Amino acid sequence: MILDIYKDSLEYSAKEWETLIILGVFCLFSFLLIPIFLVVGYNYRVINIAVNGIINGKDPLPKFDDFIGMFIDGIKVVLVQIAYLIVPIIIFFIFVAIAGNLNGILAGATTLVGCLVTFIIGIIAFLMEQMGICHMIYNDGSLSKAFAISEIKEVIEEIGWFKCLVTYIGLIIITIVIASVVTLIIGMIFTVFGISGAILGIGGGGILILGAMINSLVTLFIVGPYLSIFNSRSIGLLYGMQI
Template sequence: MILDIYKDSLEYSAKDWKTLVKLGVIALFSILLIPIFLVAGYNYRVVNTAVHGVINGRDPLPEFDNITGMFVDGGKVLIVEVLYSLVPIIVFLLFIVIANALTGILASAIMVIGALITFLLAVASCIMSQMGICHMAHNEGEFSKAFRIKELKEVIDDIGWLKCIITYIGLIIITMVISAVVNTIIYGIFAAFGFSGFMLGADAGAIFILGGIINILVTLFIVGPYLSIFNARSIGLLYATQI
């Protein structure tokens, strides 16, 4: 099942390169903050399509329409993610305060325990936030559904906590592997060109710089958006397995 989710999402994300470029252009201006909401809003549309779809279905990529609605959806997504992330942060800060009031081995022990508890909470918060976003999408965008802890626990219990964790680990590995492979290929090509140019007396430094620029552009306009859609689709399909 998990492999089917990955396969579907990898194929789905490559359906339209023009969509990837559009996302890349939006992400390029993320320093202005507003585009961040649009990227998050588009990924929410991907999730919404997935939670109402099926694995290996014929779901189309979402359209870039109703920008205002996409911005609002992105804001809701970011609020959900921030609020859930505050839980492990606040807990860790509390352990720091307690540890600072102690000394020696006891303080160190408190920090170790705090770090462990924070890590477990971070994993749980990550899963809860992503399933919360999916639950919100499944319930017609009702914001409060992202925080219905009892309902979310039932969803995750149906899917299986271990299955969720394994799926997330797989997403991290696939994301890192694809990024590394693309970077290696691009740098490998330009390293070969640079070496050949050096042997012929050309400016190898300029070729390497060009390779770096090409790598940044490919990552920004193709690989980054592709992986963004891939992850959003995978999470949505994972949620849909319990419906």
């Protein structure tokens, strides 16, 4: 089932290359902040289609319309992410404060325990946050549903804590592999051209710079948006397993 989610999401994300370009343009102007919320809002729509769709179905990619609604959806998702992130941060600083009042080995041990506890709580908070976002979206965007802890816990238990964790680890691995392979391939191609150009006296340095620029553009306009949709689609389909 997990492999089916990955397969579906990989294919789904490559349906319309023009969508990736548009998302890339939003990312390009992310320093203006508003485009970032539009990207997150678009991923909100991807998740919405996924939680109401089926694996290996014929779900369409979301359209770029109602930008105000997309912006608001993006803000809601970011607020949920921040809220869940606060919990492990507070726990970590509590342990740091306690360790600050201790000395020697005891202070070090307290800090170590604090890091371990924060890591565990962080994983739980992350899973709750991701499923909370899906739960919010599934319930017509009700922000309160993102913090309906008992309901979200039931969702995760229905899917399986271990299955959720393994799925997310797989998403991280796939994301890193795809990004690294594309970057490596483009880098190797232009490195070969650069070395050849240097040998022939054509200006290898310029070719290498061009390669770096193309690598950045491919990441910005294709790889980044593709992986963004891939992860959102996968999360939505994972949530849909318990419906």
